Amino acid sequence: MQVPFLKMHGLGNDFVVLDARAEPRALAAETIRWVGDRHRGVGFDQLITLEPAQDADVFFRFHNSDGSEAGACGNGTRCAASLILNETGRSSIAIRTIAGLLGAERLPDGTVRVDMGPPRLGWADVPLAREMDTLHVPMAADGVSDAACCSMGNPHANFFVEELSALDVFRIGPELEHHPLLPERANIGFVQVLARDHIRLVVWERGAGYTLACGSGACAALVNARRRGLVEARCTVTLPGGDLVIEQRADGHVLMSGPVATSFKGELTLG
Numbered sequence: 001m002q003v004p005f006l007k008m009h010g011l012g013n014d015f016v017v018l019d020a021r022a023e024p025r026a027l028a029a030e031t032i033r034w035v036g037d038r039h040r041g042v043g044f045d046q047l048i049t050l051e052p053a054q055d056a057d058v059f060f061r062f063h064n065s066d067g068s069e070a071g072a073c074g075n076g077t078r079c080a081a082s083l084i085l086n087e088t089g090r091s092s093i094a095i096r097t098i099a100g101l102l103g104a105e106r107l108p109d110g111t112v113r114v115d116m117g118p119p120r121l122g123w124a125d126v127p128l129a130r131e132m133d134t135l136h137v138p139m140a141a142d143g144v145s146d147a148a149c150c151s152m153g154n155p156h157a158n159f160f161v162e163e164l165s166a167l168d169v170f171r172i173g174p175e176l177e178h179h180p181l182l183p184e185r186a187n188i189g190f191v192q193v194l195a196r197d198h199i200r201l202v203v204w205e206r207g208a209g210y211t212l213a214c215g216s217g218a219c220a221a222l223v224n225a226r227r228r229g230l231v232e233a234r235c236t237v238t239l240p241g242g243d244l245v246i247e248q249r250a251d252g253h254v255l256m257s258g259p260v261a262t263s264f265k266g267e268l269t270l271g
């Protein structure tokens, strides 16, 4: 069976997009891992499946390259939303995801903004293994300690550091992703506050590993930095792949804007 796909990215956070609106395309975890293999398949951080929705323009389903499913994917939402914005010719759309209903719009400069909704801050929302203050979670690894956690529809743990380049992210990232306090694992964000409107961030993604950018991770970093009193409501978040602009509105909703790009299209041979 030949299945057409698009390869897209937001700041190098890369995606294979499958359109399953007319025909179901449920891939087994083993197939997802093969397509995600950067040597033997196409390679991606996340696979995004577009599905029909009853109460929105489209449903987006996200899978990590290890085959696990994720409730949210900020950059993937921006990329796939740009397809629906182009297709419909509309200036804004509504997207249903496992984590909730999201809004997306194209901005005059061509970038795409997604309303990721409000963060969830309770220990059971993240989730953490037991009741505790999500702003000070006793997790530590070489060079980092005292995590701030939240959910942006998916779990995030942030560590604030003086200097990001001093960290061995490839060693401590997987260690923290699998920490016993995180029953569903988490995306691990290492945050350096450069100014009250500027953050540097490196993310070790749950189920995908080191990434050039993580949209929901950038939202979580701003939310947790604000909770610690370190930044204002609007920040530029500089990731290895480039900049996102993140803003938390007075009603708590977190807005994320940045560029999207299509790399190529192709066909998967399945079965």
Ligand SMILES: N[C@@H](CCC[C@H](N)C(=O)O)C(=O)O
Binding pocket: 013, 045, 046, 062, 064, 069, 070, 071, 072, 073, 074, 075, 076, 154, 155, 187, 205, 206, 207, 208, 213, 214, 215, 216, 217
């Ligand atoms: N790249 C994403 C996050 C993808 C999901 C994550 N790895 C998870 O398992 O929660 C983004 O841009 O938000």
